[in-house]
Amino acid sequence: MTASNARIGIFWIYHERLISRSILLSKAKYSSLGIADTCFSHIRVWETEKAYLPEFPTLMNSEYQMFPRGRVLFEKKCATFKVFADSAIIKNKYSRKLIIDAFSLQDEKCKWTRDTHYAVF
Numbered sequence: 718m719t720a721s722n723a724r725i726g727i728f729w730i731y732h733e734r735l736i737s738r739s740i741l742l743s744k745a746k747y748s749s750l751g752i753a754d755t756c757f758s759h760i761r762v763w764e765t766e767k768a769y770l771p772e773f774p775t776l777m778n779s780e781y782q783m784f785p786r787g788r789v790l791f792e793k794k795c796a797t798f799k800v801f802a803d804s805a806i807i808k809n810k811y812s813r814k815l816i817i818d819a820f821s822l823q824d825e826k827c828k829w830t831r832d833t834h835y836a837v838f
Contacts, residue, residue, distance in 0.1 A: 723798070724820040727757045729768075729786040730806055731776070735815040736769050738762050742791055751793035759786055782838045785812070789820050798822050801832040 726739030738757045745753035762768045763781030770777075787802025798820075806812045807829050817824055 722821040723791070724822075725753055725789045725791055725798075726755050726820070727759055727762060727786065727788050728816060728819070729759075729763075729781075729784045730809075730812050730815065731769070731773060731784050733811060733815075734772070735819050736773070737819055738766070738768055739789070739820060745791065747793060752799075753791040753793070754788075780838070785835070785837055787816075787832070787835050789816065789822070796826065798827045800827055800829050801835060802829070803835045803837055804831045805837070807831050 721743065723742045724739040725742055725745055726737055728735055728737035728739075730736075738755075740755055742753060745755070747753050759781045767777075769779075785803040785805045787800060787806055790799045790801070791797070792799055800816060806816070813824075813829065816822070817827065
């Protein structure tokens with residue numbers, strides 16, 4: 718089973734800091750395939766909600782795809798968190814720890830997958 722405070726959502730890594738939007742896994746809805754995801758979109762959270770404020774005001778007018786980013790999902794069947802991200806995040810132990818800590822995950826229950834959808838432009 719998963720920790721009661723585990724979260725799913727989206728994130729960016731900027732100067733070794735995490736910017737994210739997430740919800741508790743316990744509040745998530747599952748698809749017919751048993752996958753819990755959020756409706757957060759990187760473009761909307763970055764450009765409309767300005768997720769980087771107030772911590773990083775210098776990012777105003779920056780593009781959401783300029784920084785390493787990714788998404789955390791949960792697959793019920795195998796009780797595994799799927800972390801899809803830019804390869805820079807997947808390869809970096811510190812970045813992975815930031816995500817594990819912020820989303821209250823257990824490393825052994827995470828599957829880290831490089832996804833070109835999240836490649837930095």
